[in-house]
Amino acid sequence: MNFKITKRHFYQALTVVSRAISANSPIPSLSGIKIDVMENEICLTGSDSDVSIKKSIKNTENDLIFEVHETGSIVIEAKYIIEIVRKIDANEIEVEIIDGSLTKFSGLSTEFKINGMKSTEYPMIDFSKPNNTFLIDANLLLKIIMQTTFATSDRETRPVLTGVNFNCNDYVLECVATDSYRLAKKVVRLKESNNFNITIPAKSLSEIAKSIDKDEEIEISVSDKKVQFLVGETLIQTRLIDGTYPETSRLIPTEFVSEFSLDSRDILSAIDRASFIKNDGISIIRLNANKNEIIISSKSQEVGSSTEKINNFSYEGESIEISFSGKYVYESIRALDATEIKICFSGEMKPFIIKNKNDDSIIQLVLPVRTYS
Amino acid sequence: MNFKITKRHFYQALTVVSRAISANSPIPSLSGIKIDVMENEICLTGSDSDVSIKKSIKNTENDLIFEVHETGSIVIEAKYIIEIVRKIDANEIEVEIIDGSLTKFSGLSTEFKINGMKSTEYPMIDFSKPNNTFLIDANLLLKIIMQTTFATSDRETRPVLTGVNFNCNDYVLECVATDSYRLAKKVVRLKESNNFNITIPAKSLSEIAKSIDKDEEIEISVSDKKVQFLVGETLIQTRLIDGTYPETSRLIPTEFVSEFSLDSRDILSAIDRASFIKNDGISIIRLNANKNEIIISSKSQEVGSSTEKINNFSYEGESIEISFSGKYVYESIRALDATEIKICFSGEMKPFIIKNKNDDSIIQLVLPVRTYS
Numbered sequence: 001m002n003f004k005i006t007k008r009h010f011y012q013a014l015t016v017v018s019r020a021i022s023a024n025s026p027i028p029s030l031s032g033i034k035i036d037v038m039e040n041e042i043c044l045t046g047s048d049s050d051v052s053i054k055k056s057i058k059n060t061e062n063d064l065i066f067e068v069h070e071t072g073s074i075v076i077e078a079k080y081i082i083e084i085v086r087k088i089d090a091n092e093i094e095v096e097i098i099d100g101s102l103t104k105f106s107g108l109s110t111e112f113k114i115n116g117m118k119s120t121e122y123p124m125i126d127f128s129k130p131n132n133t134f135l136i137d138a139n140l141l142l143k144i145i146m147q148t149t150f151a152t153s154d155r156e157t158r159p160v161l162t163g164v165n166f167n168c169n170d171y172v173l174e175c176v177a178t179d180s181y182r183l184a185k186k187v188v189r190l191k192e193s194n195n196f197n198i199t200i201p202a203k204s205l206s207e208i209a210k211s212i213d214k215d216e217e218i219e220i221s222v223s224d225k226k227v228q229f230l231v232g233e234t235l236i237q238t239r240l241i242d243g244t245y246p247e248t249s250r251l252i253p254t255e256f257v258s259e260f261s262l263d264s265r266d267i268l269s270a271i272d273r274a275s276f277i278k279n280d281g282i283s284i285i286r287l288n289a290n291k292n293e294i295i296i297s298s299k300s301q302e303v304g305s306s307t308e309k310i311n312n313f314s315y316e317g318e319s320i321e322i323s324f325s326g327k328y329v330y331e332s333i334r335a336l337d338a339t340e341i342k343i344c345f346s347g348e349m350k351p352f353i354i355k356n357k358n359d360d361s362i363i364q365l366v367l368p369v370r371t372y373s
Numbered sequence: 374m375n376f377k378i379t380k381r382h383f384y385q386a387l388t389v390v391s392r393a394i395s396a397n398s399p400i401p402s403l404s405g406i407k408i409d410v411m412e413n414e415i416c417l418t419g420s421d422s423d424v425s426i427k428k429s430i431k432n433t434e435n436d437l438i439f440e441v442h443e444t445g446s447i448v449i450e451a452k453y454i455i456e457i458v459r460k461i462d463a464n465e466i467e468v469e470i471i472d473g474s475l476t477k478f479s480g481l482s483t484e485f486k487i488n489g490m491k492s493t494e495y496p497m498i499d500f501s502k503p504n505n506t507f508l509i510d511a512n513l514l515l516k517i518i519m520q521t522t523f524a525t526s527d528r529e530t531r532p533v534l535t536g537v538n539f540n541c542n543d544y545v546l547e548c549v550a551t552d553s554y555r556l557a558k559k560v561v562r563l564k565e566s567n568n569f570n571i572t573i574p575a576k577s578l579s580e581i582a583k584s585i586d587k588d589e590e591i592e593i594s595v596s597d598k599k600v601q602f603l604v605g606e607t608l609i610q611t612r613l614i615d616g617t618y619p620e621t622s623r624l625i626p627t628e629f630v631s632e633f634s635l636d637s638r639d640i641l642s643a644i645d646r647a648s649f650i651k652n653d654g655i656s657i658i659r660l661n662a663n664k665n666e667i668i669i670s671s672k673s674q675e676v677g678s679s680t681e682k683i684n685n686f687s688y689e690g691e692s693i694e695i696s697f698s699g700k701y702v703y704e705s706i707r708a709l710d711a712t713e714i715k716i717c718f719s720g721e722m723k724p725f726i727i728k729n730k731n732d733d734s735i736i737q738l739v740l741p742v743r744t745y746s
Contacts, residue, residue, distance in 0.1 A: 077676075080676060083649045084646075087642070087645060087649075088646070089642070109681055109682040109683070109684060110643075110679065110680075111681070112650075112678070113677045113679075114676065115675065115676060269460070273460045273461070273462070273483055277485075302488065303450075303453060303487065303488060304453075304485065304486045305486045306483065306484065306485045307483075308462075308482055308483040308484070309482040311482060
């Protein structure tokens with residue numbers, strides 16, 4: 001293996017695939033990046049066996065990125081190769097296997113010889129493309145991920161809740177995340193009809209979100225074992241979570257006793273201020289609301305108390321007194337990405353929903369907390 | 374106690390005194406900031422019993438910062454008061470003790486009632502001013518701190534080495550830090566004659582450096598127990614380290630077998646590149662230098678090796694082969710704050726010194742490392 005490549009392109013591609021690599025992989029070679037050098041293509045792979053990222057580098061007519069002198073492949077420890085390529089004193093780097101798996105990286109006056117691993121030690125990753133394929137707008141996918149993923153569970157007791165459920169029936173894609181105390185549901189319309197029901201690990205979705213940086217269409221390919229996202233020349237593949245996702249649609253109330261609308265920044269900063277008063281590390285916020293006033297308060301035996309009046313709002317229905325997790329409501333409202341929000345209550349101990357006044361595609365639901373004060 | 378104060382001034386003053394507070398103080402009240410409200414002055418104090426910072430806030434003719442309705446004092450948990458003042462929805466904050474030590478902070482629509490501590494629970498801190506006083510330029514003090522403190526020891530086995538020794542004889546102030554593997558020595562001339570020999574904890578000096586942000590003169594007052602730095606309206610006081618500081622002047626070689634000069638950026642980036650190759654977490658750099666070439670290299674059985682040629686330099690004397698800690702030499706060169714540096718060797722296993730070519734006031738010394746390769 002022997003090739004020359006521009007530092008900028010190489011570094012950028014290494015950074016992308018390194019996102020899949022986890023620091024403590026049980027398989028030693030997975031701490032490395034696999035480099036496959038072919039006649040007309042250089043392919044980089046990073047993986048933690050759950051998520052795998054493959055990036056293909058190709059020369060174009062206008063842009064000569066690399067020059068291959070000899071094909072071959074090698075695996076180099078991710079943290080070393082990234083450090084070398086970032087710091088090397090040249091715009092072009094020459095990479096060459098000089099002895100077994102000892103690989104030389106040369107800049108202008110600098111030369112590194114790094115012990116690599118043979119690519120035969122790297123696990124075989126099946127990047128074959130599932131048949132069930134559709135296109136989605138990058139910004140829409142990003143929005144789905146941002147508006148739902150935060151509501152997944154971080155406990156392994158019910159593995160299926162650590163992912164976001166993507167349930168597609170014909171043209172309608174419903175994306176649901178819940179940790180059983182809160183729920184986020186995004187409904188979007190696809191351009192093509194499709195049918196699948198899969199649960200994607202939250203961690204994988206966060207990695208995918210980081211890899212999307214362009215206004216482009218993303219090709220998603222689904223099977224019952226894995227899902228692939230093709231973003232430009234980057235292929236991100238993740239395993240799915242086994243198990244049936246719970247039926248959640250009946251949990252979302254449709255009849256309400258009271259509701260109010262207000263500026264999202266007003267309530268976000270009020271909750272933020274009240275939230276530093278914690279009980280055992282958790283901030284419970286109390287809301288007292290009626291036609292005349294909305295009061296946000298918090299209290300702790302140890303620290304003290306806070307009260308705050310919200311001044312601008314419109315209110316309909318009964319007065320309400322309800323307590324909730326400051327963190328959950330804060331995250332829900334922030335995920336709505338709204339100027340004005342609407343909060344709808346169906347009773348004092350019942351789940352309430354938070355909506356973007358100008359976007360019906362997303363619903364946030366939060367369970368209240370019982371307090372004895 | 375009852376006063377009104379502008380948020381901006383209050384927040385800035387709270388931030389300054391909070392720097393002295395450590396998270397895990399054995400004395401509960403030291404996790405708080407003490408507020409003393411007098412007729413014409415508000416005084417804030419933060420301390421971890423080693424370092425204490427007192428900040429006085431006074432109204433000026435042009436700037437009405439506060440209004441006192443009732444004098445008094447209280448101690449409020451630092452992290453709470455800083456959070457409240459930072460986030461409160463008003464430009465003016467009203468602070469009032471409403472019941473024992475329960476203290477109310479009011480903004481526009483927000484109100485916090487926080488459990489404080491009585492100021493009688495706060496340790497008495499003696500802020501009396503030692504007699505031995507002199508003035509120093511803020512930028513010069515900052516430079517002394519930056520060029521020496523990094524070389525102090527972080528081990529408590531020889532406590533005196535965890536501080537910087539300030540030894541003043543007449544007009545000459547010598548500041549020395551060493552961890553016994555490297556040494557930094559800064560010599561400056563004072564405007565007034567003085568005599569003292571004290572060792573200031575490195576941690577205190579770092580806090581002092583953070584509190585200096587103006588081109589002004591700082592008043593330093595020294596006794597054999599403590600040292601005070603008066604920076605504007607902020608008084609920073611620290612205990613000293615007991616014990617006799619070792620005699621270091623005979624350690625610094627004065628005769629050399631070879632020396633070379635080069636651009637500090639060239640050698641810094643060469644050492645930086647070579648340093649990622651570590652043995653047991655430590656990067657040992659090898660230098661091979663003679664009239665014709667300077668080679669920086671590093672090697673590890675596990676990772677691999679690096680070699681780099683330095684292109685621009687001037688060299689005098691014998692050729693030399695020497696190994697050293699990459700971290701130590703890197704930090705020493707960076708502390709010199711020089712465009713061009715000079716490295717002088719008195720033998721292959723002898724300490725070598727690194728100097729700023731254009732500033733004789735600072736000397737860095739590093740001990741070589743024995744290698745068997």
